Amino acid sequence: MKNLGVYMSLFFLIFGGIIFWQSLSMDYYSDYGPGPGLLPRWAGGLIIVLSLLNIVLSLKKEIIKLGDVMPKGEGAINVLTCMGSFVIFMIIVPFVGFVCGGIITLFILFKRGYKWYSALGLSSLVILIIFFVFGVALDIPLPVNQYGW
Incomplete structure (x- = not known):
């Protein structure tokens, strides 16, 4: 498989998973409202969902090769x-x-x-x-x- 879209989506899937996993160690709520874990948990979850969506779309669409997007000359x-x-x-x-x-x-x-x-x-x-x-x-x-x- 030489589809760059799938590889980049897998990278961001792992990245989003790490963010989400790390955010679980922070409080979602604090005494004054949203805690320090609110934003990274939602951002990590959004990155995971969008990465999965992009994997599906990359498999259905035309294949993008690394050589096609890298600059030349x-x-x-x-x-x-x-x-x-x-x-x-x-x-x-x-x-x-x-x-x-x-x-x-x-x-x-x-x-x-x-x-x-x-x-x-x-x-x-x-x-x-x-x-x-x-x-x-x-x-x-x-x-x-x-x-x-």
Whole structure:
């Protein structure tokens, strides 16, 4: 069986089952009304029902293969570049901090569409604005290097 719809539905069926099972350990009602288990129990149950419905529909409809939905050529390179830059960001940010890691990551992404100096300027500007808004104005702790940025 090579039907991608069935495989994705099975994944979400298991995911919904885990959510539903974990929600059973939380109170459905509290002293003040709905408890912390209400939303995950209903969301998990809805995911389970919709996954089962999608399995039935996927078996009746035409088969969707993985190769049909995966991007090819330039699109595949863009997807791999995005995923690779995200992995690079996760690896280097504990060592070089948010600002340097973010500039490197955005430079990798922007380099595909802009000249190198424009990509470097844009990535620096965007990361510095994000750092100012979240790190300074909202006082949300961001990973920093030994220089505080």
